[in-house]
Amino acid sequence: MASRFNSLTSLLSLISCLFLFLSYFHGTKAQSTPPIVKGLSWSFYDSSCPKLESIVRKQLQKVFKDDIGQAAGLLRLHFHDCFVQGCDGSVLLDGSASGPSEKQAIPNLTLRLEAFKIIDDLRRRVHKDCGRVVSCSDITALAARDAVYLTGGPDYDVPLGRRDGLSFATQNATLANLVPPSASANTILTSLATKNFDATDVVALSGAHTIGISHCTSFTDRLYPNQDPTMDKTFANNLKNVCPTKDSNSTTVTDIRSPNKFDNKYYVDLMNRQGLFTSDQDLYTNSRTRGIITSFAVNETLFFERFVIAMIKMGQLNVLTGTTGEIRANCSVRNSDNSFLSSVVEEELTVLSQL
Ligand code: HEM
Secondary structure, three states, X not given: OHHHHHHHXXXXXXXXXXXXXXXXXXXXXXXXXXXXXXXOEOOOOOOOOOOHHHHHHHHHHHHHHHOOHHHHHHHHHHHHHHHOOOOOOHHHOOOEOOEOOHHHOHHHOOOOHHHHHHHHHHHHHHHHHHOOOOOHHHHHHXXXXXXXXXXXXXXXXXXXXXXXXXXXXXXXXXHHHOOOOOOOHHHHHHHHHOOOOOHHHHHHHHHHHHOOEEEHHXXXXXXXXXXXXXXXXXXXXXXXXHOOOOOOOOEEEOOOOOOOOOOOHHHHHXXXXXXXXXXXXXXXXXXXXXXXXXXXXXXXXXXXXXXXXHHHHHOXXXXXXXXXXXXXXXXXXXXXXXXXXXHHHHHHHHHHHHO
């Protein structure tokens, strides 16, 4: 009898331990994951396109095996999509009779052409498997997540259900929403605060510069005519070799310590005055952000946690959901301008009118 009582109490304590364990993890996830906006969901394509995430990841593994640099291009593409008019795939659209596209605005001229091709190739693979149910903006968000993970960064869930926009932003709106690399930390903090990002989000998001490259023209204002005194002298001299004049055409890496690895070395660069852009380096000069940089430089896990929070926030900026927007059949053309789609619709209408 006593032994039966003992095994019952041990079973009960085991169950309560399990409960505590589960609620602890549930609690921490809820705490560290920003709220998701109405219309997006963690399981949006679970029944309509169950293989979506594995198709994207497997294909990107192949792409990055050939050229790891493409990861940075995809991460930046998602940022430029979300900051201008929200994550609606508008940056992917080609220009039209109504005027030049977002793509043609100055900050977007240095987006990699290959990144646009990779997104539409992923779209084609996904639509082949599931039909036209997944948006280009969701594919861009997943590609950015995989770019981070496959270069050594954190893995995280992406809320899905975005729809593609029917129009692109004007050149002025694009310029107004993407701060230039010459911006001070105060300018960036003020600009990003309008999108609800705090100082920690700003520093974490800038950590994306741990991978990728930049053209000389994005930072030579710090070398010519006068050298920026906040830049390390040897670093400046090396940059002058890569970019002998203000308008040199070359490129260089944004994180000299580990340019192809998503890690916290970008913050170590900043602490050594080896940040490439004023917008990076000034985050270490500014008293509001300096401490955050040091904390990320000494604690990569903390950086990864904060980066994921900021990326999930960024990925939900002004999203279109429900019945707004559309699911594009080609990421660079809205459906009403897609001649192949229009002819299919016309054929269907003719058949219907004959019934
Ligand atoms: C907030 C202020 C930011 C400024 C001023 C800025 C500016 C720039 C500039 C000027 C370049 C180089 C472009 C070139 O000349 O080729 C660049 C590259 C890049 N940026 Fe940012 N950026 C910012 C934030 C972000 C954010 C939030 C992300 C992503 C979450 C990001 C991801 C990247 C990546 C991955 C690259 C390398 C792209 C490649 O290799 O093709 N940036 N950024």
